[in-house]
Amino acid sequence: MSVVEKRAGWHFAERSVLGLVAVIAAGLGFGLLLLLVLHRWTPMLQLDQHLDDRLNALVAPHPAAVAVLKGISTAGGRGWLIPLVVLVCVLLLIRRRTRLAIYLAVTGLGAALLDPSLKALVGRVRPVVADPIAYGMGNSFPSGHTLGSTIVYGALTLVFLSLAQGRWRGWLIGAAAVVILAIGLSRIALGVHFLSDVIAGWLLGLAWISITAYAFRVWRREAGQPTAPLADGLEPEAADDLAPAPDENAVLPHPWAKGAEILVGWVFTFGVLYLVGYAVTRWSPPFDDAFPRWLQTFRSPTLDHVSWLWSKAGDTHAILAVSLVFCPIALALWRQWRPVLFIVLAMFGELTLFLLSAAATGRPRPQVEQLDGTLPTSSFPSGHIAATICLWAAIALICMGRIDRWWRWLFLVPAVVMPVGVAVSRMYRGMHHPTDVLGAVLLAACWLAVLWWTVRPNAEALRATADLEHPDRRRERPARPGRDGDPARVARPGGPSGAARLRPAAHRDAR
Structure with a gap:
């Protein structure tokens, strides 16, 4: 075994061990919070209520701050997350990335089942504050908005991580973390959840994402696909299909x-x-x-x-x-x-x-x-x-x-x-x-x-149709870099060419 292979093996082992430690820590942390809530541990209850009272006194007198917090909180509600997951699954199916669509659907379904089940099991009532500015339905532990946003935005980050390169991956992960953090904190500031509810949502969401990501990697391995580092995304080879418009030239010629x-x-x-x-x-x-x-x-x-x-x-x-x-x-x-x-x-x-x-x-x-x-x-x-x-x-x-x-x-x-x-x-x-x-x-x-x-x-679609109906015109037109002159654009491994994707259905069937 060469030195390079040994280093790669050690790096893989280190990442695996760190990932396992993170999953275990998240699971143990959630389990500990669950026991403390069930046994009504007084120091934690006092801290939860004190924090809610202080934030309510700071936020309630300012309608603009309340409106901003409610807007942030909406991004973690079911009315937003469920349509988002459904839409992204449809987009993945259109791009013929069925495995990623199934992963996202199963991961999101887990969030939809974990939240009501645990709330019914624990039965913790919501906070009572001096000046209520928002109202929540059902029980309090864990925070459904926090749990759902952690799972959905975390899963979306893993799905689209292959699109980001270099430093952009860090920015993408950081942006998702900021959104998840902001949603959780907004639930505390609005007085509809305790701090322990939100922390439990973060920990349980992290554990569930880790489990489904591991199951996805096992699925890929059993299907004969190579196992790549998770930092490259769940399916690194899907980057070209996930790119919005890889085959398009300038959106508008002469934009000015x-x-x-x-x-x-x-x-x-x-x-x-x-x-x-x-x-x-x-x-x-x-x-x-x-x-x-x-x-x-x-x-x-x-x-x-x-x-x-x-x-x-x-x-x-x-x-x-x-x-x-x-x-x-x-x-x-x-x-x-x-x-x-x-x-x-x-x-x-x-x-x-x-x-x-x-x-x-x-x-x-x-x-x-x-x-x-x-x-x-x-x-x-x-x-x-x-x-x-x-x-x-x-x-x-x-x-x-x-x-x-x-x-x-x-x-x-x-x-x-x-x-x-x-x-x-x-x-x-x-x-x-x-x-x-x-x-x-x-x-x-x-x-x-x-x-x-x-x-x-529809100009590009009409041009692609004309090229298919009159191939002589395409041969007479000079090649353009990045389109006619780039063979990778014409016949890309793993998917149809740019012209084939723009081709109307009748031409695809005739072919």
């Missing part, structure tokens, strides 16, 4: 020129909105107030609830949620940033155009009962409707240009149904005139046309 074109288009759209808004504010047509009054005659408790649901489908939270789901899936499917950039610019431009146009026109709301109360923005244009049109129309434009199956036409359904439903609900609730809807349509049509002409979100 494109930026200038987008800016000119934004100014043009704002000018159109200002002129129309100025006109309808000062010369409002008779039907503008008559139509919301007519819709008001149909009001009933059932329709009020249905209209509220439709209206919520166009608010900021719903639009942001759909965008945060679609953009990663689009990136995983087509390995290009350009469709994501198209969505981001569409929504950012819509928001700025709506806010400035509403401030410039200052149009009052309809003279009817407004079910949503007084809003800070003016009536023209409708931000809910404009955001809904921009989002669903942009998704339809991207998907219909990249899918050649008959069901691509189904993307037109939400692009039509969602804006119509939101528009009717907003007028039914007395929040907008018909001309406000017209303003939203003008905003979305002008702005999406500008972005379609400048960004061209």
Whole structure:
């Protein structure tokens, strides 16, 4: 055995022993805390209550601090962690990394089962503070937010660690540790958990991650895969598949020129909105107030609830949620940033155009009962409707240009149904005139046309399709470094080529 092999063996043994010690220490630490809580050890109980009282006295008088702590705490709740795990598992399956998806799902499922089981077993009540600023459901030990965030963010770090190189690995691990630490401390500061609850969540989460990571490595070994250091990630060879867009060239050619074109288009759209808004504010047509009054005659408790649901489908939270789901899936499917950039610019431009146009026109709301109360923005244009049109129309434009199956036409359904439903609900609730809807349509049509002409979100997909249909054109076009001239880009081991990933389904089947 050579000297290099001996050193590698010693390093492997050292890492294994240290990992085993860490797992044992985490398990023993959690077990000790569990016994102290079950036997109600007085010094620990006094320390827990004293810390909660002090932090409550510091935080409760400051609403801004309370809001920040609640925002941090939300990142460890089930309403955030479960959708995050499901979305990442879908992305891993799209990239054909089934083993990593199973690992993440099983690890996250363990967090979902450990938390309620231990809380029911221990039955510890939550803290009682002088000025409650937050409320928790169920028992207190261990902290579910802390346990869930430790397991989920720790597992995600192990999954994507192979993407980071050199110092970036330390930054990635450090960022995950900061998030986990902040979530745990926020639960104490909000007065919904004791210090011992949070420490128990950290220790149990670390132990569970270590167990599942070891089981994953055994699974790889039994499947004939090489065993790499855990610092390289769970699957080091998956780095290329986990990379967002390894096959893409520049996102936009001539970015400064494109930026200038987008800016000119934004100014043009704002000018159109200002002129129309100025006109309808000062010369409002008779039907503008008559139509919301007519819709008001149909009001009933059932329709009020249905209209509220439709209206919520166009608010900021719903639009942001759909965008945060679609953009990663689009990136995983087509390995290009350009469709994501198209969505981001569409929504950012819509928001700025709506806010400035509403401030410039200052149009009052309809003279009817407004079910949503007084809003800070003016009536023209409708931000809910404009955001809904921009989002669903942009998704339809991207998907219909990249899918050649008959069901691509189904993307037109939400692009039509969602804006119509939101528009009717907003007028039914007395929040907008018909001309406000017209303003939203003008905003979305002008702005999406500008972005379609400048960004061209489907340009790379169309070019790849043209190359497949006319191979002579590809041979005549000079090779470009990093694409045509790089054989690794054309036929990459472990996955299809960049052109194959962009190829519409019909061409893949024909092949």
